[in-house]
Amino acid sequence: MLKTIFIAGGAGYVGSKLVELALKKKYKVICYDNLVYGKSSIKKFIKNKNFFFIKGDVRDKNNLKISFSKHKIDYVVNLASIVGDKQCQTIPKIAYDINYYGNKNLTEISKINKIKKFVFASTCSNYGIVNPNEFANENSKLFPVSLYAESKVDAENYLLDQKIKSLEIIILRFATAYGVSNRTRFDLTINSFTYEAIKYKKLHIFAKETWRPFIHVDDMCLMILKTLKIKNKNKVVLNAGFTKNNFSKQTIVEKIKKNIKNCKIEYVDAIVDRRDYRVNCDKISKYLRVKQSKTIEYGIKEILHKIKKKIIKENEIKKNLLNQNCKRLQLFYSKK
Numbered sequence: 001m002l003k004t005i006f007i008a009g010g011a012g013y014v015g016s017k018l019v020e021l022a023l024k025k026k027y028k029v030i031c032y033d034n035l036v037y038g039k040s041s042i043k044k045f046i047k048n049k050n051f052f053f054i055k056g057d058v059r060d061k062n063n064l065k066i067s068f069s070k071h072k073i074d075y076v077v078n079l080a081s082i083v084g085d086k087q088c089q090t091i092p093k094i095a096y097d098i099n100y101y102g103n104k105n106l107t108e109i110s111k112i113n114k115i116k117k118f119v120f121a122s123t124c125s126n127y128g129i130v131n132p133n134e135f136a137n138e139n140s141k142l143f144p145v146s147l148y149a150e151s152k153v154d155a156e157n158y159l160l161d162q163k164i165k166s167l168e169i170i171i172l173r174f175a176t177a178y179g180v181s182n183r184t185r186f187d188l189t190i191n192s193f194t195y196e197a198i199k200y201k202k203l204h205i206f207a208k209e210t211w212r213p214f215i216h217v218d219d220m221c222l223m224i225l226k227t228l229k230i231k232n233k234n235k236v237v238l239n240a241g242f243t244k245n246n247f248s249k250q251t252i253v254e255k256i257k258k259n260i261k262n263c264k265i266e267y268v269d270a271i272v273d274r275r276d277y278r279v280n281c282d283k284i285s286k287y288l289r290v291k292q293s294k295t296i297e298y299g300i301k302e303i304l305h306k307i308k309k310k311i312i313k314e315n316e317i318k319k320n321l322l323n324q325n326c327k328r329l330q331l332f333y334s335k336k
């Protein structure tokens with residue numbers, strides 16, 4: 001019998017790619033999502049007999065209860081979230097409710113239904129600001145500098161406080177993603193810089209010396225699927241990225257410039273985002289035996305190709321830029 005994964009937030013940037021890969025690997029997939037950004041990202045799965053979609057909100061305990069009663073679920077992956085600092089600031093209370101209480105609801109329902117594994121998508125943003133000569137590891141002090149990171153740290157602590165032995169809890173602190181998915185986000189550093197470089201031949205870069213770890217969206221999904229395959233400890237926290245994939249903004253821009261000629265760069269001396277961190281991800285490489293499959297250069301070329309060939313269309317990109325994403329969030333949740 002096929003193993004079943006319940007993916008909350010399965011219509012999102014990471015989720016819609018995870019659904020695709022999980023179906024390819026012959027899992028049965030329950031995608032639970034309230035479709036903040038619409039359903040086009042999951043349209044192509046609708047005819048797959050192993051794909052089931054449930055429209056629902058992770059804050060809705062009753063709907064979760066009904067959904068879990070309809071399927072025999074083995075694994076739960078929680079990707080449902082308001083993602084990003086500005087996005088959370090747009091609807092602060094709702095964002096906290098979703099990121100913290102939504103995760104709590106999913107954990108409780110997983111315990112009741114004797115789920116084997118619970119994977120929580122956390123973030124390296126939890127490290128906030130790290131001494132420039134150091135790399136944060138899983139034991140480093142967390143220093144959230146945004147509501148987004150605060151909600152994720154609180155959700156992590158809630159999970160780490162759970163006493164239940166039968167449920168394996170895996171917390172993946174993901175690096176910042178790049179690359180194409182079925183809902184490609186253009187509010188992420190590498191994707192948005194690449195788009196702006198193509199479109200305007202100009203980039204305004206703030207705080208060029210700030211560092212981040214990066215990961216291709218496909219590698220995020222491969223890591224999630226790998227955690228389902230191996231026997232985990234009762235609770236495990238892993239930085240989910242690759243140590244060699246930490247870069248400053250300036251280095252990212254140089255990589256983009258190599259692929260997009262005649263792009264002017266203007267560096268601006270202002271701090272709009274306080275985060276600055278490098279992250280050591282050696283633990284996950286050993287733990288899951290994963291290697292990076294797609295570099296940043298690959299991600300840049302992939303975005304470039306899809307935009308040039310109009311496989312990703314301008315209107316699709318515009319909808320997924322930072323300001324537009326925030327407007328969509330505001331509109332969506334004001335109707336509720």
Ligand SMILES: NC(=O)c1ccc[n+]([C@@H]2O[C@H](COP(=O)([O-])OP(=O)(O)OC[C@H]3O[C@@H](n4cnc5c(N)ncnc54)[C@H](O)[C@@H]3O)[C@@H](O)[C@H]2O)c1
Binds near residue numbers: 010078102185
């Ligand atoms: N993309 C990144 O760079 C990145 C980095 C670190 C961690 N993460 C984490 O990975 C997860 C997925 O991120 P993403 O980039 O795919 O974001 P996304 O915004 O594309 O996806 C989130 C999905 O959750 C759904 N959702 C939002 N509120 C919901 C609710 N109340 N009930 C049910 N569904 C709801 C949305 O409709 C969307 O489909 C998040 O938990 C995020 O914090 C992402």
